[in-house]
Amino acid sequence: MNKQLKKGVLDICVLHVLSTRDAYGYELLKELQNAMDVKESTVYPILTRLSKENLLTSYMAPSPDGPNRKYYKITETGTQEYQARKDEWLAFQTVITNFLN
Amino acid sequence: MKSNYLNNLEREFYFVSDEEREQIIAEYEVHFEERIKDGATEAEVIANFGSPKSVAVEYATELGINYSSREKFTNNLKRDSSIYMTNMKRKMASIKNEEAAKRKNRKAATSGENNEQTDTTTSNNRSATSNRGISHTLKNIIKSIGRLIAQISYFLITICTYAWKLLVNFFVFIIGASFTLLALTTIGIGILLPIFLSFSIFAFTLWLLIYGSIISITVFLGTISLMCLKRFGRNHYE
Numbered sequence: 276m277n278k279q280l281k282k283g284v285l286d287i288c289v290l291h292v293l294s295t296r297d298a299y300g301y302e303l304l305k306e307l308q309n310a311m312d313v314k315e316s317t318v319y320p321i322l323t324r325l326s327k328e329n330l331l332t333s334y335m336a337p338s339p340d341g342p343n344r345k346y347y348k349i350t351e352t353g354t355q356e357y358q359a360r361k362d363e364w365l366a367f368q369t370v371i372t373n374f375l376n
Numbered sequence: 377m378k379s380n381y382l383n384n385l386e387r388e389f390y391f392v393s394d395e396e397r398e399q400i401i402a403e404y405e406v407h408f409e410e411r412i413k414d415g416a417t418e419a420e421v422i423a424n425f426g427s428p429k430s431v432a433v434e435y436a437t438e439l440g441i442n443y444s445s446r447e448k449f450t451n452n453l454k455r456d457s458s459i460y461m462t463n464m465k466r467k468m469a470s471i472k473n474e475e476a477a478k479r480k481n482r483k484a485a486t487s488g489e490n491n492e493q494t495d496t497t498t499s500n501n502r503s504a505t506s507n508r509g510i511s512h513t514l515k516n517i518i519k520s521i522g523r524l525i526a527q528i529s530y531f532l533i534t535i536c537t538y539a540w541k542l543l544v545n546f547f548v549f550i551i552g553a554s555f556t557l558l559a560l561t562t563i564g565i566g567i568l569l570p571i572f573l574s575f576s577i578f579a580f581t582l583w584l585l586i587y588g589s590i591i592s593i594t595v596f597l598g599t600i601s602l603m604c605l606k607r608f609g610r611n612h613y614e
Contacts, residue, residue: 320438
């Protein structure tokens with residue numbers, strides 16, 4: 276899939292997963308990779324950027340074995356942003372689909 | 377291989393604060409561990425991730441930070457020294473943890489032995505375990521000294537490389553500057569040299585005259601004062 280096309284959509288996908296539950300980076304990556312083709316290193320910078328935009332917060336939690344995991348949690352503004360972007364995407368998608376048909 | 381990769385990654389993330397860098401590397405470390413747990417080899421994880429530089433560039437572009445491959449000298453040094461410090465801290469912490477764990481094990485072992493053995497043999501056992509403990513601590517001390525030396529030498533080497541770079545730059549600058557100076561002055565020398573030479577000969581003779589007279593006067597005065605001391609001083613004191 277085109278890199279530019281995927282870029283904006285990945286944000287929505289990440290927010291979607293986190294709107295259901297908190298998750299740490301690798302967990303999130305795996306969930307995304309189950310559904311689509313995602314490069315390993317793309318998710319982590321996205322998570323940092325979304326955190327900087329105050330859409331996510333993070334906290335550390337110990338794992339049963341190995342180093343501590345950094346869990347991400349969606350914020351109030353994050354939920355609003357997710358809804359807005361999702362609606363936007365769905366509207367956009369129907370427009371394009373109609374056009375291409 | 378993994379730690380090597382993470383170290384290289386840490387080096388590439390020069391553009392974030394120390395705290396952020398630590399968190400980023402921790403996250404990638406978790407990724408490594410979990411991927412390996414899921415059945416991948418370290419080489420596969422690295423191959424999927426890409427080179428440390430590409431990861432850092434991707435990160436920087438995502439956050440809108442300008443990643444320049446030609447980092448500044450001070451940036452390098454700052455980053456390396458901070459990485460060195462965090463590495464040292466980590467190592468110290470791990471050594472402390474090891475020590476604590478060993479101590480616990482030893483305590484557990486000795487208490488177990490004491491319960492099993494009769495009173496007459498416990499004293500022997502105790503001395504044996506204490507001996508073992510001393511040799512252990514000695515070994516650990518030697519080990520930690522070795523580590524410290526290695527760390528210091530690593531630090532010195534990095535400093536030396538930077539110093540060398542600086543030196544080379546300095547020499548290149550000096551050589552360039554001197555060549556341009558030479559080119560500029562060759563024209564001037566043709567005119568000025570005869571004047572300069574005659575002037576310097578005159579100055580040299582003047583110098584000889586002045587210094588010669590000064591020296592001869594001091595020598596003369598010195599001998600006179602010495603003679604005076606010999607003649608009168610001693611008598612006076614005696």
